[in-house]
Amino acid sequence: MKVAVIIVAAGRGHRVGADLPKQYLPLCGKPILQHTVAAFLKVPTINLIQTVIHANDQALYETAIGNLDLLPPVFGGDTRQQSVIRGLESLAMHEPDLVLIHDAARPFISPRHIEDIIAAAEEHGAVIPTLPVVNTVKQISGQHITGTIDRSSLARAQTPQAFRFKLIYMAHLRTAATTPLTDDCAVAEACGIRVTTVPGEDRNFKITTAGDLMKAEHMMKQQLTDI
Numbered sequence: 001m002k003v004a005v006i007i008v009a010a011g012r013g014h015r016v017g018a019d020l021p022k023q024y025l026p027l028c029g030k031p032i033l034q035h036t037v038a039a040f041l042k043v044p045t046i047n048l049i050q051t052v053i054h055a056n057d058q059a060l061y062e063t064a065i066g067n068l069d070l071l072p073p074v075f076g077g078d079t080r081q082q083s084v085i086r087g088l089e090s091l092a093m094h095e096p097d098l099v100l101i102h103d104a105a106r107p108f109i110s111p112r113h114i115e116d117i118i119a120a121a122e123e124h125g126a127v128i129p130t131l132p133v134v135n136t137v138k139q140i141s142g143q144h145i146t147g148t149i150d151r152s153s154l155a156r157a158q159t160p161q162a163f164r165f166k167l168i169y170m171a172h173l174r175t176a177a178t179t180p181l182t183d184d185c186a187v188a189e190a191c192g193i194r195v196t197t198v199p200g201e202d203r204n205f206k207i208t209t210a211g212d213l214m215k216a217e218h219m220m221k222q223q224l225t226d227i
């Protein structure tokens with residue numbers, strides 16, 4: 001069983017609004033991307049790690065990753081979906097059986113959680129980690145409430161999402177012109193692929209805003225002192 005990982009890191013981090021794209025900002029002194037990559041390097045069943053970066057970020061990438069044991073990075077596109085396709089195209093020649101696709105902006109992914117997702121993907125073929133929706137969710141029109149959604153039928157999606165390589169590669173090629181598909185599960189859904197949920201982890205949140213960065217710094221400090 002050959003297992004590959006794509007880490008998408010070609011975004012610009014507009015919502016964080018820092019001087020650098022968020023994946024290169026430091027968390028406890030190390031770039032966020034380095035924390036993310038380190039978690040996957042700790043999982044022995046992973047054979048290949050493909051990062052996808054922005055062409056303008058090569059110097060930042062070199063500083064963050066240096067000579068860690070990864071495939072050379074490939075350049076992403078204007079959307080996450082396009083960046084994932086670049087990663088899949090690059091991995092195709094290695095013919096992996098499974099691929100995990102992960103956001104660089106989720107540095108709290110744990111090696112144990114990655115292993116659980118790989119095991120579930122071996123069994124089910126297509127897997128997504130999800131969390132329940134705990135708040136009441138409203139439907140709105142302008143400033144007014146028009147309804148309350150049954151939250152038991154909702155879930156919050158996380159990454160890494162994992163798939164049989166050929167299945168998700170084909171699905172991405174087939175849906176490349178369909179936008180917006182903001183995660184790989186949506187690509188699979190669009191092709192009628194049945195995706196199985198596994199429990200996500202609260203800690204594995206995506207750093208999206210400046211406030212998230214502060215929360216992440218605090219959590220990382222805690223994690224490093226716990227070890």
Ligand code: CTP
Nearest residue numbers: 008009010011012013014015078079083104105
């Ligand atoms: N991503 C990517 N290529 C893109 C857009 C996003 O590789 N064209 C990656 C980001 O680097 C990130 C992940 O997809 O790791 C999730 O995207 P998001 O959180 O939206 O990051 P950004 O697009 O960088 O942030 P923003 O939307 O605030 O600009």
Ligand code: MG
Nearest residue numbers: 011012013080
């Ligand atoms: Mg984005």
